[in-house]
Amino acid sequence: MTDRHPDDGPLVQAVLDAFSADGALAQADPHYRERAAQTELACAIARAVEARRPIVAEAGTGVGKTYAYLVPALLADGRVLVSTATKSLQDQLFLRDLPHVRDALQMPVQLALLKGRGSYLCLHRLQQARQSATLPDRFAVRALARIEEWAQSTRSGDLAELEGLDDRSPVIPLVTSSRDNCLGSDCPSYRSCHVMKARREALAADVVVVNHHLFFADLALRETGMAELLPSVDVVIFDEAHQLTEAGVSFLGTTLGTAQVIDFGRDMLAAGLQHARGLRSWSELAAACEKAARDLRLAAAGPLRDVRGTLKLRWQDRAGRAEFVQALCALNEQLRTAAEALEAVAEVAPDFPRLQERAAELASRTRLFLKEGDPGVVRWIDISAQQARLVESPLDIRAAMREQLEASPKAWIFTSATLGDDERLSWFTEPAGLDDAQTLRVGSPFDYPAHARVYVPRQFPKPNESAHPGAVAALAAKLAAAAGGRTFVLTTTLRALQQIGEALRERFEAEGLPIEVLVQGAAPKRQLMQRFLERHGAAVSLATSGWPGPASLPAAGQGAVLVGSQTFWEGIDVPGEALQCVVIDKLPFPPPNDPLVEARVRRLESEGRNAFNEYFVAEAAVALKQGAGRLIRTESDRGLLVVCDPRMAVMGYGRRLLAALPPMRRVATEEEALSWLRQLREEGAGT
Known part of the structure; x- marks a missing residue:
């Protein structure tokens, strides 16, 4: 039996009741067994929720940490945001664990699932793909046909509904939008947009399930819908928190990829030929951007040939070389030229203002990498056979997380089976800026x-x-x-x-x-x-x-x-x-x-x-x-x-x-x- 603290509030008692041998969970599931480790963890989380403070909890395999955080979060009767490491874990939480706990506790809470825009079908781009997409093989043709058929009946537009659709399918980028190519409210399919529908449902829900990448993408870009959601939440839970730092570092930095530039050039060419043929030399503009991008990739690779996989190069190994600097300058010039051409036809179609913004943003990134990096960041170059990515990144997520923790009082729950090998869980707490947070280690019940x-x-x-x-x-x-x-x-x-x-x-x-x-x-x-x-x-x-x-x-x-x-x-x-x-x-x-x-x-x-x-x-x-x-x-x-x-x-x-x-x-x-x-x-x- 978990010991009660003298200052425990009603939430802890409600949690103890729920996890008891004859409590709500046992009544809902005949296979339920009371586990001391699970109840200990759930009560510690309940105290953190009542006090609106952070807790970092490592729970060994078999403790049952998912229920240990869901039960106090739902019983607290406030808005809850749960973030986990992957989209598949999101689906498991939303489709299985959360409904089970909600029904067992008889809590009439509304649930919502929110993923990044790349997980949802874009109706506008599906229509474009029907008309103009060049598909590499018969498997891609079949995949597009399946997506078209499914598009007629899906309510959510979440591609995870399509069993057997390979995450690596070349069709997925053709039928989903990105921050770069989304037309926003100017899109002809905006009223039926699956991304916007998912965001509206999230803002109206009591419990929202997201993933770490989406959380940090919003901190960096302020465009995923989280900016409106987070201030209204009472409890934030990070499951699989051991992946939080690396997810954050990848999004809180800045990246310039040559593939981004090539994609931009192709989108500019397609829009120019469709909406403004003859007003500018779109073929030449796109070809110039693509050539500048490929030249930058060659300059970044330097003497490397026949690259397999992805190699990480030190920034200082390339940054001082004349050919690398010249390639960055040339890319900046071509992007500025493209931005000017797009600005001149901005009134013709809604595609052009968005393309102009993309060109200006990419040009801004080239200028960033032409300057010295700030102290406290690290730069490197990822090289593959297809592209080069210039990356500037913070070393950890301390500053970003501290800003969030100080923004408004709420309970922050961080949990995983592996968060360190000392009592303070310093492997996780230090880079996450959680040095002062309460820590708890609950061992596995397995023999x-x-x-x-x-x-x-x-x-x-x-x-x-x-x-x-x-x-x-x-x-x-x-x-x-x-x-x-x-x-x-x-x-x-x-x-x-x-x-x-x-x-x-x-x-x-x-x-x-x-x-x-x-x-x-x-x-x-x-x-x-x-x-x-x-x-x-x-x-x-x-x-x-x-x-x-x-x-x-x-x-x-x-x-x-x-x-x-x-x-x-x-x-x-x-x-x-x-x-x-x-x-x-x-x-x-x-x-x-x-x-x-x-x-x-x-x-x-x-x-x-x-x-x-x-x-x-x-x-x-x-x-x-x-x-x-x-x-x-x-x-x-x-x-x-x-x-x-x-x-x-x-x-x-x-x-x-x-x-x-x-x-x-x-x-x-x-x-x-x-x-x-x-x-x-x-x-x-x-x-």
Whole structure:
């Protein structure tokens, strides 16, 4: 039973009643069980809500933190804003968790879901796509046809309603709007605009679900509808708060992308030919902007050729070069010329004033990057095969969050399963400007010593040795063979991902093992997860996944290994026996040559602090907890965590990293690890 404080108000008592064994939650769900950790967290949040103050709460897997914050937030009878890390988590909150809690508590609250404009169908751009879009292949043609059919019946316009629509589909940018190309109230489809409808519903609702990117996009741009919403809210909740700082940093800075310029040129050409043919030489203007953008990309790349993926370059490596400065100046001049041409025809059609604003804004960004950066910001250049992005960013979100916390009294709730490895949760609270906030750590109720083992091989190649990826693959192959698949291999780099994936395939083929290797990038994340579950006999619908139908799938139980990088370290929930082994290739330290990492290290060192202990080890501890968290998802789950990095066993900081993990029992040898997996497989087969 959670202890009452002498100064507790009626909200805490209402929360205790709701979570009691015969309370509202138990009456609504016959499977409900009272959990002391969940009630403790819910009461702490209720006190923060009553006092209108911030609280930072780390809640281990299985605590039930979603209900622990929703129940006091709804019972407080004020307006609530919930922000989470991804659109899929938004959907889960809005469609499942919130309605369940609302109905259980019998609270007649109105719910709303608000995403960024890129998530909603734009009726005007759909019409344009019908008339003029050039689609790359028959799959895109089919996708557009599906969207057109769905557009006739959808009420929300949220593209998430369309099952099987790949997030990477080239059709999505053609049928959604962006801040750059939205015509606003001048749009012929404005009255039926799905984005504006979603914003109106959010302003009228009692509980609104957003995501971190949308929250910070509004702080930076003031155009997502949050500016009107936030002042009227009594409780703000950030779930998956460990992603908050990086989401904020990406939006609170300034970016100039050559792809933005090329898109602008193409939109200008299309509008010019449609509405003002012959009034200006639109083809020449667009071609000049595109050439200037491509020249800037070449100057930014410098000697780099055949770039794969995205590379991050230090600003100082390019900023002083004459060809880079000249390319920026030339781009600025072409954008100013385009802006003048667009201003001259502004009265002809509503497209032109918006295009003129885009040109002026892009030109303003080129001038920003021609000047010296302010202290307290960091600049870098992202280079890919298609574009260059010049980025200026703050080092953290301290200033932005403090401004919000001081703006008006309200309760601010920050929660996640991983927020640091000390009692003050300083990994999160310091960069978020929450040094004075109350902190709380609630451990997982799971019996980790009985159900989980951790193995760190001592005699193993070091991560910087060429033999390391092959050794990881060899060990992972043995583990997966013992477990019958049921294995995730989580890598810290995309390069290791490919090397380990290839080596695993070769080993399984050579040994004749029917274990499939699923590698990130071979298909969308959702499809890979569906395939992994199907290989282990889990019930899952493959109707829209793009894989063969169940009749042509290999027999269940033949197993699979999924090899994934950053995107699979968190947000993946595989309860039960389908996942019983997680292999991590090496300790997830931040890349030391990343410009943002370098700038943060310089700041710590300038303050006389130990950057390795306070930044690198702290970051690794949090990332390691995230990866390890994939293993045990329910009270009955069992499994093995393997960290293929001998530094964790022999270096002094290894003890700190081990202590950051759930209290799994350590095994000393490879044979003990294999024996544990064989035992789990045999016991699973016997049930």
